[in-house]
Amino acid sequence: MLITGRTLRSLPVLAVAALLSVQLLAPYATAQETGRTVSVGTGEPGYAVNLFGPGEVTVNAGATVTFENPWFEPHTVTFYGDTEPLAPSDPTAPVPTNPGEVVEYDGTSFLNSGFLFEDPFQVTFPDEGEFPFVCIIHPGMAGTITVVAADEDVPSQAELDAEAEAIFAQALDGLKTTAGALAAQPISEQANADGTSTWSTAVVGGLFGPSDVQQFFPASIDVGVGDTVVWESTVPTPHTVTFPAGPPPFPEDMMDPLAEETFLAASGPNDAFGGSGFVHSGVIGLDWPAGQSYEVTFTAPGTYQYICLLHADQAMVGVVNVSADDDDAEAQATPTAPATPAPGPAPTGNAGLDGSGGGNMVGMLAVGALVLLTGIAAVAARRRTAR
Ligand SMILES: [Cu+2]
Structure with missing residues (x-):
């Protein structure tokens, strides 16, 4: 499996390293x-x-x-x-x-x-x-x-x-280029009979040859309370959509990467998130048992960061902004205010994590990931000492 104890336990360290890596990474060693x-x-x-x-x-x-x-x-x-x-x-x-x-x-x-x-x-x-x-x-x-x-x-x-x-x-x-194309895909709103909306489809990851785009698209989604967001992965690379925010306890097994059954599976069908609890897609993607899509209904206003549990150390982090007033959310469906990130200085038009146009965003997301992961590590540590 791709999930190792080493990976999960070292996530906070890796998140710090990710912050530094842009400048400090030395890819090649000197040879004999x-x-x-x-x-x-x-x-x-x-x-x-x-x-x-x-x-x-x-x-x-x-x-x-x-x-x-x-x-x-x-x-x-x-x-x-x-x-x-x-x-x-x-x-x-x-x-x-x-x-x-x-x-x-x-x-x-x-x-x-x-x-x-x-x-x-x-x-x-x-x-x-x-x-x-x-x-x-x-x-x-x-x-x-x-x-x-x-x-x-x-x-x-x-x-x-x-x-x-x-x-x-x-x-x-x-x-x-792949990321730019994914970022340019609109996420569209469908009105439900009860007055809420369903937003689809947020994209999980992308591929170029054997290489991976480790991002969510759009990086930030604006919805109203009661709305549902649908995520989908069409790549074979394993990813998760995980909201680890809110107070513990998270389900114990979720913190044990060897408990693959639990980790691989979703935390529940038709998951709802209001800022607390642990809402988790399981491992999704082509040929993964949890399937290729996942949806979450948002029950309270707030700004919610979510991560891919496997790739948060590569800054695979997204945001859902849930507003009490639905007007903000409606605005992104109009052609003049697309939900996709605004084109930045980057030639691809991807205002995400390319390091040229999105320096602040990288920092923001990395810090966000660090905060989230520190929380996960704290729970994992408590669990280990409780053994
Ligand atoms: Cu991932």
């Missing part, structure tokens, strides 16, 4: 003489690039390749050798085959980094040949280590880094 370093994905707040940087790497026989993950999205580096490929949800995916070892790879066995976070994964290639590898959990994220004789010329680390930079820049461009 013959060794080479490959970046396992990268990202920015709101975007996860799920590609190896670079994927095609030629090294000399005897070289050690170091795989490093500079972003918060989990990945694996997996050499299948002669074994069969695994599904992304396979329970083997997060488990390293050789924890803490620098492995000499023979080209035939199953070699898996497990979920790669802070610690690099290192593999030595004694023999010439071609050694394909993948990330199990991101189909399409693949590469090949080509090993040539020790005295042949191979690309330098600087050349590999330049290649990685180009690959990542192209993917981020594509992700931002």
Whole structure:
């Protein structure tokens, strides 16, 4: 599963790191003489690039390749050798085959980094040949280590880094264009017989190749009391729509990431939220058991932040503004005041999390996420000490 105790417990730390990462993230490490370093994905707040940087790497026989993950999205580096490929949800995916070892790879066995976070994964290639590898959990994220004789010329680390930079820049461009298109989609209002409205469809996440837009669209939704918002995910990436605001107690199992049954499932059908309690979609998306959509009815005025429990550390945070007076909500349905974020200086027209036009928003959302996650961590900590 993609949900690990490590991920959930370290969310507040990661949220702080996310705040700092824009300036401090150093994606590449310096390589040894013959060794080479490959970046396992990268990202920015709101975007996860799920590609190896670079994927095609030629090294000399005897070289050690170091795989490093500079972003918060989990990945694996997996050499299948002669074994069969695994599904992304396979329970083997997060488990390293050789924890803490620098492995000499023979080209035939199953070699898996497990979920790669802070610690690099290192593999030595004694023999010439071609050694394909993948990330199990991101189909399409693949590469090949080509090993040539020790005295042949191979690309330098600087050349590999330049290649990685180009690959990542192209993917981020594509992700931002995708986000711009999603942000431009109107959310429309349907009047219900009882005078309330149903707003659909708020979008959960997006894809560009194997890479993910980790955002909700529109980032901010204005509705009236009694209105319902419908969220939908059409991507295979697991996401949640989670309102963790309000006083504890949250359901105990919800704080135990190993209680997958509870975590994966919605907190209830036809959920209502008025600023307290724990309202949670479960894991939604293509081929996830909780389905692809989720709806919440808002019962009290207020400004409610919600998160994707899996990607809040990548700033996947949204806001629903519920006003007592319905007039504000009506305004966004008119063509002159679209519900989508106003075009900012960003060329994509996405005023979200691209870092050029939405600097303040990134900060605001990250701080919001931090507050929410600190609350979650406090409950989790209390629960652990109560054991
Ligand atoms: Cu998510």
